[in-house]
Amino acid sequence: MKNKFLIEMSARGYLNQCTDLNKLDQICSKNSISGYIGFDCTAKSLHVGSLLQIMILKLMQKHGHRPIVLLGGGTTLIGDPSGKDSTRKILKQKEIKKNIKSIKKVFNKILNNSNKRVKPLYVDNAKWLTKLNYIKFLREVGSHFTINKMLTFDSVKLRLDREQSLSYMEFNYMILQAYDFYQLYKKNNCVLQIGGSDQWGNIVNGVDLIRRMLQKESFGLTTPLITLASGAKMGKSEKGAIWLNEDLLSPYEYWQFWRNTDDRDVKRFLNFFTEIEPDEINNICEKEKNINKLKILLANEATKIIHGSKASKKAEESAKKTFESKGLGLDLPSIKIKSNQLEKGISLLDLLSENKIMHSKSEARRVIANNGLKINDSLISDDKKIIRLEDFKNKVLKISFGKKRHYQVKII
Numbered sequence: 001m002k003n004k005f006l007i008e009m010s011a012r013g014y015l016n017q018c019t020d021l022n023k024l025d026q027i028c029s030k031n032s033i034s035g036y037i038g039f040d041c042t043a044k045s046l047h048v049g050s051l052l053q054i055m056i057l058k059l060m061q062k063h064g065h066r067p068i069v070l071l072g073g074g075t076t077l078i079g080d081p082s083g084k085d086s087t088r089k090i091l092k093q094k095e096i097k098k099n100i101k102s103i104k105k106v107f108n109k110i111l112n113n114s115n116k117r118v119k120p121l122y123v124d125n126a127k128w129l130t131k132l133n134y135i136k137f138l139r140e141v142g143s144h145f146t147i148n149k150m151l152t153f154d155s156v157k158l159r160l161d162r163e164q165s166l167s168y169m170e171f172n173y174m175i176l177q178a179y180d181f182y183q184l185y186k187k188n189n190c191v192l193q194i195g196g197s198d199q200w201g202n203i204v205n206g207v208d209l210i211r212r213m214l215q216k217e218s219f220g221l222t223t224p225l226i227t228l229a230s231g232a233k234m235g236k237s238e239k240g241a242i243w244l245n246e247d248l249l250s251p252y253e254y255w256q257f258w259r260n261t262d263d264r265d266v267k268r269f270l271n272f273f274t275e276i277e278p279d280e281i282n283n284i285c286e287k288e289k290n291i292n293k294l295k296i297l298l299a300n301e302a303t304k305i306i307h308g309s310k311a312s313k314k315a316e317e318s319a320k321k322t323f324e325s326k327g328l329g330l331d332l333p334s335i336k337i338k339s340n341q342l343e344k345g346i347s348l349l350d351l352l353s354e355n356k357i358m359h360s361k362s363e364a365r366r367v368i369a370n371n372g373l374k375i376n377d378s379l380i381s382d383d384k385k386i387i388r389l390e391d392f393k394n395k396v397l398k399i400s401f402g403k404k405r406h407y408q409v410k411i412i
Contacts, residue, residue: 035192036068045245074129153201181206255315
């Protein structure tokens with residue numbers, strides 16, 4: 001490869017499959033291109049499982065190419081069956097529009113909006129999908145797809161092999177995604193679609209559709225699906241999804257997620273989720289033998305991209321104070337209670353379960369029995385403990401669950 005964008009894609013481990021890598025390399029070397037990635041809008045925030053795709057859009061800008069962010073207001077009405085065991089919850093258009101507005105906040109933070117040449121273009125496929133004439137669509141687009149081929153794609157095949165139902169609505173999703181690529185090629189000269197490896201079949205369909213309907217060449221490229229060294233799915237934690245929007249997950253909790261990365265994943269994630277150059281990452285990892293320092297570097301750099309340098313530094317300082325000095329970091333996740341709730345006292349089990357520090361009272365009992373819970377750095381052995389006003393220091397109570405999860409309870 002000669003093109004710097006594709007070379008760095010490969011060096012960072014972003015590159016999985018491409019419909020014609022040599023030809024794409026030639027085109028990217030001669031001209032700036034436009035490429036798109038689609039995002040479903042099923043929640044008010046994307047989670048960290050989508051971050052690798054956003055980092056690729058950022059990398060496109062770095063190398064002079066223009067990213068197109070497709071926010072699927074139309075396809076979210078259907079739901080992508082890829083990797084799913086059952087039909088997604090069907091959302092109303094009003095809810096999807098709210099989700100799109102909220103999701104765009106993260107893209108505006110990460111992507112460069114000041115350079116006109118590479119400024120991202122935001123599109124909502126509801127603009128064309130909700131206006132389709134069904135008969136006309138079947139004649140002009142549906143005629144280019146065969147059921148035989150559609151049944152071979154993983155998004156369909158895996159569901160059928162497991163004898164799990166696949167609705168006709170979901171079966172049509174791959175045609176709609178292919179039509180998205182066709183529309184973006186025709187209207188925005190978008191020659192490249194990028195997606196996770198589970199999207200390969202859908203992407204190839206789009207490339208084929210453009211060739212059949214426009215007699216033009218386009219390209220598809222996929223990234224590897226990220227699994228943790230532990231085997232767990234990327235984007236989840238003990239407390240749930242690692243959201244990218246600050247109103248759903250604080251910068252401190254986001255920082256902690258990266259700080260708690262498995263040793264085996266650290267170097268890979270430095271390449272995936274930071275802007276440190278790949279060669280520099282190799283040098284750092286060779287010289288620095290303290291894995292915890294590398295984890296702090298990862299946490300700082302990854303948090304900086306989403307929340308900014310100031311929030312990243314504040315999260316590091318809070319963690320240092322909490323862990324090393326056994327103090328109370330100001331940026332710890334907070335739980336607020338009213339002073340009148342403490343007049344009769346609050347059951348510790350109620351406090352832990354109702355505020356989602358633990359999933360249930362039975363889990364809390366197990367943790368206490370295994371010496372896994374501390375209050376103000378003192379071990380708790382009584383699961384019948386009542387939290388009272390005198391347990392607070394300056395109206396704040398610190399709860400520690402294991403070595404890595406800490407919370408502050410504040411009286412308001």
